[in-house]
Amino acid sequence: MLDRATVDSLFPADLPETEEWEQRYPPREVGDGAFVTRFGPSPTGFVHIGGIYTAMVSRDLAHSTGGTYFLRIEDTDQAREVAGADVQFARAFDAFDLRPDEGPLSGHEDDGPYGPYRQSQRGEIYLSFVRELLRRGLAYPDFATKEELAEISDAQKKLKLPTGYYGRWAPWRDADEGEVTRRLEAGDPYVVRFRSEGKVGERVAFTDRLRGRVEAEDNHNDVVILKTSATEPRLPTYHFAHVVDDHLMRTSLVVRGDEWLSSVPTHLQLFTALGFPQVEYAHLAPLMKQEGSSRRKLSKRKDDEASVDFYLQAGYPTDAVLYYLRGLANSPLAEVPLAEALATPLQLDRFQSAGPLVDMVKLADICADHIATLPAADVLAGVRGWAQEYDSTLVEVLDENEKLALAAIDVERVGVDNPRKDLACWSEFRTAYGFFFPELFSDVTDPADERFNGLDPALVARLAEDLAARYVQEGDQPTWFQQIRDLAERHGFAPNPKTYKKDPDAYPGMLRDAANVIRVLVTGAQRSPDLYEVTRVLGGDEVVRRIRAVA
Ligand code: GLU
Numbered sequence: 001m002l003d004r005a006t007v008d009s010l011f012p013a014d015l016p017e018t019e020e021w022e023q024r025y026p027p028r029e030v031g032d033g034a035f036v037t038r039f040g041p042s043p044t045g046f047v048h049i050g051g052i053y054t055a056m057v058s059r060d061l062a063h064s065t066g067g068t069y070f071l072r073i074e075d076t077d078q079a080r081e082v083a084g085a086d087v088q089f090a091r092a093f094d095a096f097d098l099r100p101d102e103g104p105l106s107g108h109e110d111d112g113p114y115g116p117y118r119q120s121q122r123g124e125i126y127l128s129f130v131r132e133l134l135r136r137g138l139a140y141p142d143f144a145t146k147e148e149l150a151e152i153s154d155a156q157k158k159l160k161l162p163t164g165y166y167g168r169w170a171p172w173r174d175a176d177e178g179e180v181t182r183r184l185e186a187g188d189p190y191v192v193r194f195r196s197e198g199k200v201g202e203r204v205a206f207t208d209r210l211r212g213r214v215e216a217e218d219n220h221n222d223v224v225i226l227k228t229s230a231t232e233p234r235l236p237t238y239h240f241a242h243v244v245d246d247h248l249m250r251t252s253l254v255v256r257g258d259e260w261l262s263s264v265p266t267h268l269q270l271f272t273a274l275g276f277p278q279v280e281y282a283h284l285a286p287l288m289k290q291e292g293s294s295r296r297k298l299s300k301r302k303d304d305e306a307s308v309d310f311y312l313q314a315g316y317p318t319d320a321v322l323y324y325l326r327g328l329a330n331s332p333l334a335e336v337p338l339a340e341a342l343a344t345p346l347q348l349d350r351f352q353s354a355g356p357l358v359d360m361v362k363l364a365d366i367c368a369d370h371i372a373t374l375p376a377a378d379v380l381a382g383v384r385g386w387a388q389e390y391d392s393t394l395v396e397v398l399d400e401n402e403k404l405a406l407a408a409i410d411v412e413r414v415g416v417d418n419p420r421k422d423l424a425c426w427s428e429f430r431t432a433y434g435f436f437f438p439e440l441f442s443d444v445t446d447p448a449d450e451r452f453n454g455l456d457p458a459l460v461a462r463l464a465e466d467l468a469a470r471y472v473q474e475g476d477q478p479t480w481f482q483q484i485r486d487l488a489e490r491h492g493f494a495p496n497p498k499t500y501k502k503d504p505d506a507y508p509g510m511l512r513d514a515a516n517v518i519r520v521l522v523t524g525a526q527r528s529p530d531l532y533e534v535t536r537v538l539g540g541d542e543v544v545r546r547i548r549a550v551a
Helices: 004-009 018-024 049-064 085-095 123-135 146-158 177-185 238-248 258-274 308-314 318-329 338-343 360-373 376-390 392-400 402-410 426-436 457-470 477-490 497-502 511-523 531-538 540-548
Strands: 036-039 068-071 139-142 191-194 203-208 212-217 224-226 253-257 280-284 288-291 294-297
Touching (some): 004 177, 018 123, 036 253, 049 068, 049 280, 049 308, 085 308, 123 139, 123 191, 123 238, 123 258, 139 177, 203 280, 224 238, 238 258, 253 258, 308 426, 318 338, 318 360, 376 392, 392 402, 402 426, 426 531, 457 511, 457 540, 477 511, 477 531, 511 531, 511 540, 531 540
Parallel strands (some): 036 068, 253 280
Antiparallel strands (some): 191 224, 203 212, 288 294
């Protein structure tokens, strides 16, 4: 074990003692059973929908128990760091209403009482605790080079032993003090390793709040806790930062991805060595994707829908996405209406340990169902909010035609049993409703257009001319439609399929084909909401103008 003077010489003389940190960050005053949770993303510039899921769960568990939810930016891996990552987080948290109570983006001037909330700014804190472990012989400097470490692991593989830095495979664990001191004085680069008491093959049990009792192999590795001295600033590894931060920031429940489950034995050893009370864990299963007959983790590299940007760009209503994610967390929520589901606290004992499947078809259905229940003004606000970021032309058009937009949105939605559900996300608005707006509609001018299904172009032109000349907008639906029937009859169309099929050569087509011409001229498409309702919203003049465009 290194003597205290040697250990202390490795750190700034004015580095605070660990007690000073303990005093500066006292236990939180929260009620019994209140969870203090956090979300600890790394600033890689990519916000994963799984991160939103984790943040949502963390925040919900804190708020429903009267606790606190904070954000800690885990930026100790500076090679992976991307500039502007905060902007991405802000965007995602705002969209999903997930701003933290404390930490960056909480809106507090100093972030909050347990800061700094960025690990890169907590360097001194980690050093105090590393020094403490070194003084107590619970950690030691390791000078092994990359090559030496590779040799160790090669040798272990040959002998079919577990790989890692432990026991007789840990050359610096019990190295001669004189040699260590000499290397330190020579300024040789080193990392600091934790002296694990774990033995190969030993088992350990712990409780996870989502999984109950978990048994796992204990940690026997002398894990690195402080990265190399060759680069400044000296930063901790994830393991060490997690333990120190979640202790000093007084987290009571660590909600994180289950890729960390296998690290719990290491973390438990660190909590014990540092004399910290144990934190509770809830390891979330990852969001999954169905691929053929198997399931795999939703992948940042392979799946567009892994990225929060995907949802924002498409404009899925974020409360409906949250509703869906809550259903994945605490299924089955299917029958619970959205507002109620969003207000119902998530329950730890209702999580499944298998990863929930993200089904985009289901999500789109949920979003379409949700949009169908919204008043037109809310739909318009949703579309407009989305368009402000992604479609500035659409914003102008909506602002110019607000009344038209509201009327268009309500076609086949108000006073009907089955309201239209043709909008699952705001970006679909142009396709589904764009034709209502003169600025977005392209007149159909070619009588040979393929949307007329091969009907004689001269006949198309005659139909248009004839209807335009006598078009009447007023009247109820049957009256309105009668003029289409009459039009079809005047131009020799069969009134119904049965008549048509008896002698197809006798007719240019049936009523349906004539109506299709009018529908295409008015809406630009062969399918549309009820044409009578559409024409009422457009007004007779605009309808006639569109019909005339082909003549
Ligand atoms: N920074 C870690 C990650 O992004 C967070 C894990 C945790 O929440 O402790 O995976």
